[in-house]
Amino acid sequence: QVYLAPAEPGTTPETERPARWxxxxxxxxAAPGESAEAVVRVARRxxxxxxxxxxxxxxxxxxxxxxxxxxxxxLRVAAAVRRG
Known part of the structure; x- marks a missing residue:
């Protein structure tokens, strides 16, 4: 599962969003001891x-x-992204 959150919560009061979505x-x-790779596409929406x-x-x-x-x-992985 991939979640998004504003980098600085509360900085855009016109947007009513949860803390994370x-x-x-x-x-x-994956069997025990195996690893698996997943590709998750995050839509513009x-x-x-x-x-x-x-x-x-x-x-x-x-x-x-x-x-x-x-x-x-x-949650095990975190990163940052800029959407413009």
């Missing part, structure tokens, strides 16, 4: 919010934290 996932299988005034999805540019793991309670 699911942005993508993949299913892999994961960086967008619904703009009621414009009646359309709107990209929220900025820096985001990206976290990946088996679940939201077991």
């Amino acid at each position: 699911l942005a993508g996932f993949a299913q892999v299988e 994961a960086f967008e919010i619904w703009d009621e005034a414009g009646n359309a999805w709107r990209l929220v540019p900025g820096d985001y934290g990206v976290e990946a793991g088996r679940s939201v309670r077991d």
Whole structure:
């Protein structure tokens, strides 16, 4: 599972978002002791919010934290990305 979060929470008050949200996932299988690789594509929509005034999805540019793991309670990898 891959999650996104604003790099600096609370810096964009016009965007009502949770602290972290699911942005993508993949299913892999591995036997005990084996490793597996997963490719998770994060769609543009994961960086967008619904703009009621414009009646359309709107990209929220900025820096985001990206976290990946088996679940939201077991995040093992973190990185940063800028969406503009």
